Amino acid sequence: MPSTLYLLRHAKSSWDDPGLADEERPLAPRGERAARRMAQHIREAGIRPALVLCSPARRTRQTLEAVAGSFGKHVEVLVEDGLYGAGAWELTARLRRVPTELPSVMVVGHNPGLQELALGLAGGGEEEALASLRAKFPTAALATLLLPQGGWESLARGGAEIVSLVLPRSLPRP
Numbered sequence: 001m002p003s004t005l006y007l008l009r010h011a012k013s014s015w016d017d018p019g020l021a022d023e024e025r026p027l028a029p030r031g032e033r034a035a036r037r038m039a040q041h042i043r044e045a046g047i048r049p050a051l052v053l054c055s056p057a058r059r060t061r062q063t064l065e066a067v068a069g070s071f072g073k074h075v076e077v078l079v080e081d082g083l084y085g086a087g088a089w090e091l092t093a094r095l096r097r098v099p100t101e102l103p104s105v106m107v108v109g110h111n112p113g114l115q116e117l118a119l120g121l122a123g124g125g126e127e128e129a130l131a132s133l134r135a136k137f138p139t140a141a142l143a144t145l146l147l148p149q150g151g152w153e154s155l156a157r158g159g160a161e162i163v164s165l166v167l168p169r170s171l172p173r174p
Contacts, residue, residue: 034168035066088116100151123158
């Protein structure tokens with residue numbers, strides 16, 4: 001069975017307090033609304049990752065909190081320092097350590113790392129999603145990739161298919 005990788009970029013963050021460290025910036029009201037839309041999509045689409053890997057930044061944790069209730073039960077969540085600001089190479093290295101028996105993983109993180117990872121892994125798939133992803137990976141967007149048989153340790157450039165890129169602005173309001 002192929003594995004499924006979900007890449008969820010954090011929702012729009014606030015820049016209202018210039019004194020906050022980047023890691024401490026919260027979601028903006030627009031980001032909170034987008035995260036609720038994405039939560040509804042996740043619930044309706046039946047997305048149930050076996051493992052969620054999340055950056056420790058406040059905005060990623062708040063995005064995860066907004067969508068986590070849509071996963072159902074028995075989802076392991078790991079908040080890992082190494083995911084903050086991680087590039088495609090670091091994200092790939094982390095995903096290669098995922099146990100083979102886990103069928104799906106969601107990474108809640110940041111750009112440009114998530115976009116670089118998705119584009120690097122996607123050797124084909126849904127052309128419209130791929131073209132959109134090349135242009136931009138918007139905040140609160142969810143990219144879904146199918147990985148070939150062989151497990152997480154064999155994750156390689158061009159070795160996945162992009163199935164979809166869902167943007168919160170394209171979803172109905174909850």
